[in-house]
Amino acid sequence: MTAGGILFRREARTAFASASFYVQVAAFLAASGWSLVDALRRGEGGFVQVPALWAGSVAFWLPFLSALATMRSFSVERASGTLETLLTAPIRESQVVLGKFQSAFLVGLAGLALAVLGPAAVLPRLSPLLAAGLAAGPLVIGLAVLTLQLALWTAVGIFFSLAWEQQAPAAACSLFVCLVVPLAVEAAVSAWFPGVSVAVVGFPATAWAADAASGLMALAPVVFYGAATWVFLYLTTLLLEARQIRTG
Amino acid sequence: MFEIRQIVRRFGRRTALDGVSFDVAPGEIVGVLGANGAGKSTLMRVLAAYLQPESGDVLLDGRSVFADKVAYYGILGYLPERCPLYDEMRVGDYLTFRGRLRGLTGRRTARRIKDVTVACGLSDVIRRSVGTLSAGFRRRVGLADAIIAQPRVLLLDDPFAGLDVSHAHALRQTVAATSVRAAVVLTGHDVAGMAEICTRFLVLREGRLVLASRAAEGDRGAWVQTLSRTVAGVDEDTGLTALPGGGG
Numbered sequence: 016m017t018a019g020g021i022l023f024r025r026e027a028r029t030a031f032a033s034a035s036f037y038v039q040v041a042a043f044l045a046a047s048g049w050s051l052v053d054a055l056r057r058g059e060g061g062f063v064q065v066p067a068l069w070a071g072s073v074a075f076w077l078p079f080l081s082a083l084a085t086m087r088s089f090s091v092e093r094a095s096g097t098l099e100t101l102l103t104a105p106i107r108e109s110q111v112v113l114g115k116f117q118s119a120f121l122v123g124l125a126g127l128a129l130a131v132l133g134p135a136a137v138l139p140r141l142s143p144l145l146a147a148g149l150a151a152g153p154l155v156i157g158l159a160v161l162t163l164q165l166a167l168w169t170a171v172g173i174f175f176s177l178a179w180e181q182q183a184p185a186a187a188c189s190l191f192v193c194l195v196v197p198l199a200v201e202a203a204v205s206a207w208f209p210g211v212s213v214a215v216v217g218f219p220a221t222a223w224a225a226d227a228a229s230g231l232m233a234l235a236p237v238v239f240y241g242a243a244t245w246v247f248l249y250l251t252t253l254l255l256e257a258r259q260i261r262t263g
Numbered sequence: 264m265f266e267i268r269q270i271v272r273r274f275g276r277r278t279a280l281d282g283v284s285f286d287v288a289p290g291e292i293v294g295v296l297g298a299n300g301a302g303k304s305t306l307m308r309v310l311a312a313y314l315q316p317e318s319g320d321v322l323l324d325g326r327s328v329f330a331d332k333v334a335y336y337g338i339l340g341y342l343p344e345r346c347p348l349y350d351e352m353r354v355g356d357y358l359t360f361r362g363r364l365r366g367l368t369g370r371r372t373a374r375r376i377k378d379v380t381v382a383c384g385l386s387d388v389i390r391r392s393v394g395t396l397s398a399g400f401r402r403r404v405g406l407a408d409a410i411i412a413q414p415r416v417l418l419l420d421d422p423f424a425g426l427d428v429s430h431a432h433a434l435r436q437t438v439a440a441t442s443v444r445a446a447v448v449l450t451g452h453d454v455a456g457m458a459e460i461c462t463r464f465l466v467l468r469e470g471r472l473v474l475a476s477r478a479a480e481g482d483r484g485a486w487v488q489t490l491s492r493t494v495a496g497v498d499e500d501t502g503l504t505a506l507p508g509g510g511g
Contacts, residue, residue, distance in 0.1 A: 021363045029351060096347030100408070103311050104364045105337040 018106035022114030030084070030122050040126045043080040047073045047130050055145065065138070065149050070157035070228035073130050074221040077123070077161060078168045078193035084122040085172025086186040088115045089255075093180045108255045112248055116173050123165045131158060157228025163240035164220055168193050170247035177254050193220075264288055265416055265446040270309055270319035272302075272470075279305040280316070281470040287446040289415070292438065294457040295450045296494045297467035303450040304344050306467065307420040310448060311341045323416065337366055340414030340445070344421050346405040350394030354385060354404055357393055358411060365412040372411075379407040382437045399430040406434055410441050417441055419449040423456055435460050454491045458483060466494055 016024075030036050050072035058068065092098040101111060131154065139146040172189040179185040197219045223236045265287040272280040279302045287293050297303050308314040310321055312328045312335055321328045328335040349357055355376065362372035380386050383403040388396060393404060402422060409417060419438065423431040431453070438447060439460045451457050457464075458478060466474040474493060 016363070018364055018366070021360065025349075025352075025360050029349075033351075095350075096343060096345040097349060098347075099308075099313060099343045100341070100347055100361075103313050103336055103339065103341045104361070105333050105366055106364060107333055 017110065018104070019110030019114045022101075022106065022111060023117045026088075026115060026118030027121055030118055031125075035083075036122060039080060039083045039122075040129060043076055043126045044129055044133060046079070047076045048133060050075060051134060064153070064229050065134075065145055066153035066157050066228040067225040069131075069134055069149075069154070070161060071221045071225035073127070073161055074164060074224035077127075077165055077220075078190055080126050081119070081123055081165060081168035081172045081193070082186040082189040085115075085119045085169055085176050085189065086182040087176065088119055088173050089177035090179055090182050090185050093177075102255075109252045112173065112251045112255060116169060116248060116251075119173060120166060120169045123169055124162070127158070127161055127165060153228045153230060156230070156232055157224055160224050160227035160232075160236065160240075163237060163244075164224065166244045167240045167247070170244045170251070174247050174251045174254070177251055264322075264324065265448075266322040266325075267310065268320045268322065270306070270316045270321070272305055272309055272314060272316045279470050280309065282319070283467075283470070283472050284319075285465060285472065285475070287448055289444065289446050290442060291463060292442045292447040292449065292461045294461035294464045295448060295467060296452070296454060296457075296464055296490070297450075298494065298496065301467040302470040303467055304420055305470075307341075307343075307418050307448070307450060310416075311339060311418050312336070313341075335416075337412070338415040340409035340412065340417040340441075342402075342405045342409045342419045342422055344424075344450075346401055348393045348401060348404055348408075350392065352393055353390055354393060354396070355389045357404065358407055361408045362411045367412055375411050375413075379411050382410070382440065383407040384433055398425045399427060402426060402430070402434065406437060410437070413444065414441075415445055417445045417447045419447070421451050422449055423451055423453055431456055432459075452494075454494065455487045458487050458490075464490060466490075468496065 051069055054068040054072055055065075089098065092101060102108070135149060135154075138149060168189070171192050172185070175185040175188040175192075176182075179188065201219045226233075227236075267283060267285050267287075270280050270283040271278070283302075283306060285293070295303050295306060305314065309316050312321065312332045315329065323335065323338075349360075352360065358376045358379065359372055362375055363369070367375060380389055383406055385400070385403055385407060388400055393401070396404065402425075406419070406422060409419065417438070422438070423434060426434065435456065438449065441447065442460075449457070449461070454464075462478055464474075464476045464478065465472055466476075476490065
């Protein structure tokens with residue numbers, strides 16, 4: 016097993032053994048479940064695409080889950096000093112970043128998987144009519160887009176957990192970039208290029224996930240999320256190398 | 264041979280290390296002494312290739328350790344001053360993680376854990392959580408981690424700080440046993456204790472090496488007293504072997 020794999024195993028075991036993991040996932044499921052029920056109520060009597068509503072509900076809360084799952088990644092190591100022993104072990108900075116990223120991503124995937132299983136298990140009992148609209152194909156496509164979004168939010172969270180020694184500012188910065196910046200970009204595009212702007216109300220990531228789960232799958236978001244994830248992981252690696260030089 | 268050549272390291276305007284040079288042969292234990300803020304921990308971090316010097320180099324067998332840090336870390340054992348450990352892990356799990364991270368196979372790690380457990384007196388606490396250990400046992404775990412992969416270069420930053428007499432004596436014997444195959448550099452304040460195992464002493468003052476002395480063979484008590492006064496800056500004319508060029 017590679018050094019990165021060994022680090023990933025340790026991180027994942029620590030995450031799944033901690034009570035905070037279960038609290039985070041439970042809070043995420045409760046919030047996204049509440050959003051789904053609210054969306055279903057508001058869509059009552061109209062044409063409702065359940066997978067789209069589900070994907071949109073989950074997409075909004077995904078940055079919160081990522082921020083909580085990643086805020087400890089590097090900040091705790093910095094505060095306790097274990098980063099020094101980690102970086103003087105025979106492991107490359109990129110492997111350290113990947114190991115941390117993969118374990119936090121796994122935590123997010125666990126939350127995402129439960130967020131799919133929840134409605135799939137509950138909805139048939141509550142409303143057979145709505146459950147009939149839970150087609151597997153749109154759900155899988157929506158899940159794929161949500162997984163891409165999760166990768167990006169996790170990479171952003173990892174970056175800020177290294178930038179900050181305290182967990183709260185790391186989580187706050189991560190949420191700011193994942194929630195506020197996309198809205199600001201969307202608003203700027205709408206204001207400056209009205210012809211280009213799409214009829215999207217609210218959080219862009221939510222709209223993309225909902226579109227994908229409705230069958231409107233585009234290549235651009237896939238490329239964007241993949242590239243942006245890579246950029247943030249690369250920046251984290253650079254920051255880690257620089258921190259190694261500057262730490263005094 | 265472990266060679267330190269004209270190391271200069273600054274933090275802003277403050278020069279932490281100013282032209283530090285010395286050699287350490289395998290089997291040697293070099294003790295670095297100095298008042299708080301003299302530059303001991305910075306020196307150890309540079310020797311561990313954790314900090315990059317502004318100028319100068321650290322060579323092992325004639326090759327710069329900064330040229331291939333990952334390879335160097337594979338033969339380095341390093342205990343930082345704060346002795347950072349993962350509190351949530353059990354001692355045995357922690358040593359397994361560190362051994363595997365240092366490239367040992369599973370079987371070799373298990374064998375080495377048995378060896379270092381005996382050498383560092385950890386048998387009674389091997390199943391306990393690191394977070395529940397006393398400061399003395401934490402130091403022992405840190406030392407066990409540093410020597411688990413049988414390093415060729417062993418760097419120990421203030422390893423006996425805060426230990427009672429029996430703990431400190433036991434750790435000194437472990438370090439002495441390890442030095443058979445390794446070049447050892449350790450820092451500290453307890454001159455008398457360090458004199459039990461160190462073959463040579465260096466005195467740092469404001470980032471400069473001001474004195475070098477071989478361990479006394481005759482009246483050790485008087486020699487320790489003189490060296491202690493030199494470290495404290497009480498005696499300028501100590502009668503100890505001054506380094507050529509003053510700064511080394």
